Amino acid sequence: xxxxxxxxxxxxxxxxxxxxxxxxxxxxxxxxxxxxxxxxxxxxxxxxxxxxxxxxxxxxxxxxxxxxxxxxxxxxxxxxxxxxxxxxxxxxxxxxxxxxxxxxxxxxxxxxxxxxxxxxxxxxxxxxxxxxxxxxxxxxxxxxxxxxxxxxxxxxxxxxxxxxxxxxxxxxxxxxxxxxxxxxxxxxxxxxxxxxxxxxxxxxxxxxxxxxxxxxxxxxxxxxxxxxxxxxxxxxxxxxxxxxxxxxxxxxxxxxxxxxxxxxxxxxxxxxxxxxxxxxxxxxxxxxxxxxxxxxxxxxxxxxxxxx
Numbered sequence: 001x002x003x004x005x006x007x008x009x010x011x012x013x014x015x016x017x018x019x020x021x022x023x024x025x026x027x028x029x030x031x032x033x034x035x036x037x038x039x040x041x042x043x044x045x046x047x048x049x050x051x052x053x054x055x056x057x058x059x060x061x062x063x064x065x066x067x068x069x070x071x072x073x074x075x076x077x078x079x080x081x082x083x084x085x086x087x088x089x090x091x092x093x094x095x096x097x098x099x100x101x102x103x104x105x106x107x108x109x110x111x112x113x114x115x116x117x118x119x120x121x122x123x124x125x126x127x128x129x130x131x132x133x134x135x136x137x138x139x140x141x142x143x144x145x146x147x148x149x150x151x152x153x154x155x156x157x158x159x160x161x162x163x164x165x166x167x168x169x170x171x172x173x174x175x176x177x178x179x180x181x182x183x184x185x186x187x188x189x190x191x192x193x194x195x196x197x198x199x200x201x202x203x204x205x206x207x208x209x210x211x212x213x214x215x216x217x218x219x220x221x222x223x224x225x226x227x228x229x230x231x232x233x234x235x236x237x238x239x240x241x242x243x244x245x246x247x248x249x250x251x252x253x254x255x256x257x258x259x260x261x262x263x264x265x266x267x268x269x270x271x272x273x274x275x276x277x278x279x280x281x282x283x284x285x286x287x288x289x290x291x292x293x294x295x296x297x298x299x300x301x302x303x304x305x306x307x308x
Contacts, residue, residue: 004041004044005073005074005077006037007037007038007040007041007044008041008070008073008074009027009074010023010027010034010037010038010041011038011041011049011063011066011067011070012067012070012071012074013026013027014034014038014050014057015059015063015067018056018057018058019057020034020035020057038050045062045066047060047062048060048062048063049062049063049066050063092121092122093121093122093123093280093282094122094123094124094125095122095123095124095125095144095280095282095283095286096124096125096126096127096142096143096144097124097125097126097127097143097144097145097146097147097283097286098126098127098128098129098133098134098137098138098142098143098145098146098147098148099126099127099128099129099134099146099147099148100128100129100130100131100134100147100148100149100201100269101128101225101226101227102226102243102245102246103147103148103245103269104126104128104147105249106245106249107147107162107269107290107294108126108290110293111286111289111290111293112124114289114293115285115286115289119282119285122282124286127142127143129146130199130200130201131148131149131151131152131200131201131202132152132199132201134146134147134148134152134272135148135152135153135154135157135272138157138272138273138274139154139156139157139274141274141277144273144279144280144283145271145272145273145279145283145287146271146272146273147162147269147270147271147272148269148270148272149201149202149205149267149268149269150267150268150269150270151201151204151205151267151268152201156274156275156276157272157273157274157275158272158273158274158275159270159271159272160270160271160272160291161268161269161270162269162270162271162294163245163268163269163270163294164266164267164268164269165243165244165245165266165267165268165269166243166244166259166260166264166265166266167202167206167241167242167243167244167260167265167266167267168241168242168243168244168247168257168258168259168260169183169188169239169240169241169257169258169260170229170230170233170239170240170241170242170246170247170255170256170257171233171239171240171255171256171257171258172233172234172236172254172255172256173253173254173255173256175239177191177239177258178256178258180258181258181259182258182259182260182261183258183259183260183261184260184261184262185210185213185215185217185241185260185261185262185263186215186262188217188239188241188260189215189217189218191238191239192220192221192237192238192239193217193218193219193220193221193238193239193240193241194219194220194221194222194223194229194232194233194237194238194239194240195217195219195221195222195223195229195240195241196222196223196224196225196226196229196242197222197223197224198222201267202226202242202243202267203219205265205267206241206265209263209265210263210265212263213263217241220238221237221238226240226242226243226246227246229242230242230246230247230248230255233255234254234255241260243267244257245269271287271290271291273287
């Protein structure tokens with residue numbers, strides 16, 4: 001494509017100047033290079049574009065037909081380049097995304113920082129929702145896209161997985177379970193449990209998987225957000241079963257997590273968007289950047305948590 005465009009530019013410049021020498025000078029190339037470009041273009045078309053005499057260069061009928069389209073092609077190409085260069089400075093608007101709360105902190109800060117540096121006039125609106133509300137917000141069009149769990153689905157939603165993470169038990173460092181390498185769900189149920197509300201996608205996933213092996217957890221405390229459950233754990237009121245991403249990213253002076261097994265329960269988080277509605281250019285740029293950064297290992301050093 002690059003060579004064809006160079007040939008078209010050469011053709012237009014010769015047609016405008018009526019001279020190979022002048023055209024070569026204006027394009028800052030040698031006359032032999034200019035001749036090669038025209039020859040290649042004529043070979044591709046199968047017809048000559050110029051009639052050459054010792055005094056002048058004129059267009060053939062094919063050249064006359066090609067010239068308006070060639071000029072238009074160059075104008076479109078140059079205009080597109082200008083728009084791309086100016087996009088970062090002049091494009092405005094708002095991107096709205098809906099996320100389950102744990103995804104917000106881990107997936108978005110690096111992306112938002114990089115995106116804002118490139119597109120400083122595009123604002124970003126983040127809606128933190130439960131898994132079901134997140135899905136509904138994307139389906140209704142109130143959000144351009146979302147980051148959600150894959151166990152909450154809809155036929156009109158396209159899901160792109162980002163990470164599969166195991167559930168862990170969060171407890172204080174002075175709790176008996178903190179001394180174990182692994183904790184079974186059977187052991188977990190012997191302790192005072194802190195859980196999220198019944199409508200939570202995380203709770204439904206846990207209860208559904210445990211039901212398969214005949215276990216039914218009893219939640220002594222029920223809260224709305226995973227962050228609240230961690231606060232209660234830190235206060236010594238109980239222990240909590242939660243996704244590994246809900247734990248603090250770095251070592252915590254009071255809290256510790258241990259993998260939950262028998263069974264290992266995992267949740268998959270990913271991008272959700274409507275199948276029948278293409279993303280806006282700004283939202284699409286954000287999604288592409290998110291996928292690029294997330295796939296670079298150095299941008300998620302906590303990835304060792306996902307392996308169990």
